[in-house]
Amino acid sequence: MSHDDPKFTAYVLNELHSNESAEIERTILEHPHVNAEVAETREMADILRDTLKAEAAPALCERRRDAVLRAAAIAGKASQPALENFAAPAEQAWWQRVGFWQLTAACLVFGFGVYALSVNLGGSAQKAPGVVQTGTEQKVTIGNLADEGGGNVDSAPSLKVPSNVDPSGVTSVAVDLNGTKTNPLHIASVPNDLTNKLQPIAPKRPQVVGTNDPLAQMRAGADIGKVQTKAAAHSPNTSVPGPHEQVVLRTDNGEVKLTGEEANRYFSVREYLDVRLREAGSLHEGASYAEVARIFRHESYADGVHRFVMIRCPSIKVGVSFVTKDNAEAEWPIAPDAKIRIITKPYFEPELGN
Amino acid sequence: MTPPPATDIRGLLDRYERPLVRYAMGIVGDLESARDVVQDAFIRYVRIISGEEGGDDAMQPARSTNDAETVSEAALDPSDTRHIEAWLFTVTRNRALDHVRKYSRIIPMPMPEERMSEEPGPDEELASSDAADWLLKLLDALTPNQREVIRLKFQNDLSYKEISDITGLTVTNVGFLLHIGLKKLRTLLREAPLDAIPTRLRTAL
Numbered sequence: 001m002s003h004d005d006p007k008f009t010a011y012v013l014n015e016l017h018s019n020e021s022a023e024i025e026r027t028i029l030e031h032p033h034v035n036a037e038v039a040e041t042r043e044m045a046d047i048l049r050d051t052l053k054a055e056a057a058p059a060l061c062e063r064r065r066d067a068v069l070r071a072a073a074i075a076g077k078a079s080q081p082a083l084e085n086f087a088a089p090a091e092q093a094w095w096q097r098v099g100f101w102q103l104t105a106a107c108l109v110f111g112f113g114v115y116a117l118s119v120n121l122g123g124s125a126q127k128a129p130g131v132v133q134t135g136t137e138q139k140v141t142i143g144n145l146a147d148e149g150g151g152n153v154d155s156a157p158s159l160k161v162p163s164n165v166d167p168s169g170v171t172s173v174a175v176d177l178n179g180t181k182t183n184p185l186h187i188a189s190v191p192n193d194l195t196n197k198l199q200p201i202a203p204k205r206p207q208v209v210g211t212n213d214p215l216a217q218m219r220a221g222a223d224i225g226k227v228q229t230k231a232a233a234h235s236p237n238t239s240v241p242g243p244h245e246q247v248v249l250r251t252d253n254g255e256v257k258l259t260g261e262e263a264n265r266y267f268s269v270r271e272y273l274d275v276r277l278r279e280a281g282s283l284h285e286g287a288s289y290a291e292v293a294r295i296f297r298h299e300s301y302a303d304g305v306h307r308f309v310m311i312r313c314p315s316i317k318v319g320v321s322f323v324t325k326d327n328a329e330a331e332w333p334i335a336p337d338a339k340i341r342i343i344t345k346p347y348f349e350p351e352l353g354n
Numbered sequence: 355m356t357p358p359p360a361t362d363i364r365g366l367l368d369r370y371e372r373p374l375v376r377y378a379m380g381i382v383g384d385l386e387s388a389r390d391v392v393q394d395a396f397i398r399y400v401r402i403i404s405g406e407e408g409g410d411d412a413m414q415p416a417r418s419t420n421d422a423e424t425v426s427e428a429a430l431d432p433s434d435t436r437h438i439e440a441w442l443f444t445v446t447r448n449r450a451l452d453h454v455r456k457y458s459r460i461i462p463m464p465m466p467e468e469r470m471s472e473e474p475g476p477d478e479e480l481a482s483s484d485a486a487d488w489l490l491k492l493l494d495a496l497t498p499n500q501r502e503v504i505r506l507k508f509q510n511d512l513s514y515k516e517i518s519d520i521t522g523l524t525v526t527n528v529g530f531l532l533h534i535g536l537k538k539l540r541t542l543l544r545e546a547p548l549d550a551i552p553t554r555l556r557t558a559l
Binding site: 004006007008009010013015040041044045047048049051052053054055056057058059060061064065067068069071072 | 362363364367371372373375376379385388389392393396397400401486489490504505507508509513514526529530532533534536537539540
C-alpha cells in the first residue's frame with residue numbers, strides 16, 4: 001500500500017471496514033513516518049471540524065419559513081393540527097390575516113350556496129341543463145369569467161363534487177357581499193356540518209392582483225390576467241420569486257416590472273400564475289373593501305379538490321358552472337334568495353401602497 | 355404517501371435550515387439566494403412527500419462554472435432521517451447549481467446582514483492570528499469539489515456514502531477528493547511563514 005493512499009484519510013475519518021482498519025493500523029505500526037502523517041491528517045481534520053462547525057449558519061427568515069409551512073399545511077389535506085399550527089402564528093402579516101378571513105369567506109360562500117340550493121331548489125323539477133352526477137370528475141369554470149371573454153380559465157382544475165352534495169339539484173348560487181373597512185368577519189346561517197366539510201386546510205396568501213399600485217391598476221380596469229415571470233420558466237417549484245428575479249406584469253395599461261422582492265409583497269409566483277381575473281365593474285375613490293376586492297380564488301379544500309370562487313362587489317355573484325368530461329355544461333342562474341352577509345377587514349392597507 | 359404534518363416540517367426546518375443555508379451559501383455566494391434555494395428545497399420536500407410531485411426526476415446536467423453537476427434526486431424515503439437529510443442536501447445543491455448557472459453573470463450586492471465588518475487589508479490578513487480566518491482562506495485555494503466534500507464531511511458530519519449521494523460522485527472519488535484536499539491544506543500551511551501561522555494550525559504541520 002502506498003503511503004499516499006486515500007485509505008489513510010478514510011481511516012482517520014472512520015470510513016473503513018474493520019478489516020481495512022486493521023491493515024492500516026499494522027502499516028502505521030511498521031512505519032513511524034506513516035504514523036506521523038496520519039496524526040497530522042487527524043489534527044487537520046479536527047481543526048477543520050472545529051472551524052467549519054463554528055462558521056455562521058444563518059436561518060431562513062420568517063417569511064420563508066411561513067412559505068414552507070404553508071406548503072406543508074396545504075399538502076397536509078385538511079390536517080387539523082396543521083391548520084391550528086398555521087392559523088395562529090405569533091405575528092401574522094397583514095396578508096396572512098386577510099388571507100385567512102377571505103379564504104374562509106370564500107369557502108363559506110361556496111359552501112352555503114351549494115348547500116342552500118341543493119336543499120331548497122333541488123329536485124327534478126328545477127334541474128339545470130346538463131345535470132352533473134355526484135362524484136364524477138368534472139372541470140369547474142366560473143361562468144362570469146368566461147362570459148367576459150377572459151378565456152383564461154383554461155387552467156381550471158378538476159373538481160370532484162363532495163359526496164354529500166347532489167349537484168343535480170343546484171341551479172344557482174348568489175351572494176350579496178357588503179363590506180366595511182373595520183369589522184371582523186361575520187357569517188350567519190351557514191350550516192356547521194357543511195362548513196366543517198369545506199373548511200380549507202390553511203389560509204393562503206390573498207390573490208392580490210396588481211402592480212406597484214394594485215388599487216390604481218384595478219381602478220383603471222386593467223386586465224391583469226396575463227402575468228409572466230422569469231421565475232416560472234426557471235424554477236417552477238419556486239413559490240416566491242427570488243429577490244434578484246424580475247417579475248413582469250402585463251396589463252392593459254402597459255408593462256410593469258417588479259423585482260422579486262416587490263412582487264413578494266403581493267403574491268407568490270405559483271399562486272398568481274393561477275390567477276385569472278377580469279373585472280367589468282367600476283370603482284371609485286374611497287371604495288370600501290367590498291368594492292375593491294375582486295379576488296379570483298383558486299383553493300384546495302379538505303377533500304383535495306379545487307374550486308374557484310370569484311368575489312365581486314358590491315353585489316357579488318359567484319357564478320358556477322360544472323363541465324363534465326363529455327363537455328356537457330351545467331350552468332346555473334343566480335338565485336335571488338341565497339344571501340350571505342360578510343363583513344370583512346379592509347383589504348388594502350396603507351403599507352400596500354407605492 | 356402520508357402528507358407531512360406542519361409540526362414535522364417545523365422540526366425539519368429547525369434541524370436543517372441552518373446547515374442547508376450555510377451549504378447553499380458556499381455554492382451561490384450570497385445569503386438571500388441561499389435562502390431562496392433552501393426554501394425551494396423544503397417546498398419540494400413537502401410536495402413530494404404529499405404526492406403532489408414525482409420524486410425521481412433527473413435534473414438537467416450542469417454546464418457549470420464550478421465543474422459540478424446536478425444529480426438525480428433519489429426517491430425520498432420519509433421514514434429515514436438520514437435519508438431525508440441527504441435528500442435535502444441533494445436538492446439544495448441542485449437548486450444552488452441551477453441558481454449559479456442562471457446568475458453566473460450577476461454579481462449580487464450583499465444584503466446588509468451579510469456584510470462583514472471591515473475586511474482586513476493584505477497586510478492585516480497576513481498578520482491575522484485567527485485560525486478560522488486562515489483556514490477559510492486556505493480552503494479557497496482548493497478546487498470547488500474538494501471544498502464541497504470537505505464542507506459536507508466536516509461541517510455536516512456526512513459519510514462518504516452520503517456525500518456521494520448528494521454530489522453524484524463515487525464513494526471512491528469522495529475519498530480521493532478528501533484525501534487530496536486535506537493534503538493540499540497541509541502543504542499550503544507548510545508553505546506559509548511559520549510565524550504567521552496561528553498556533554492552532556501549527557499543530558497540523
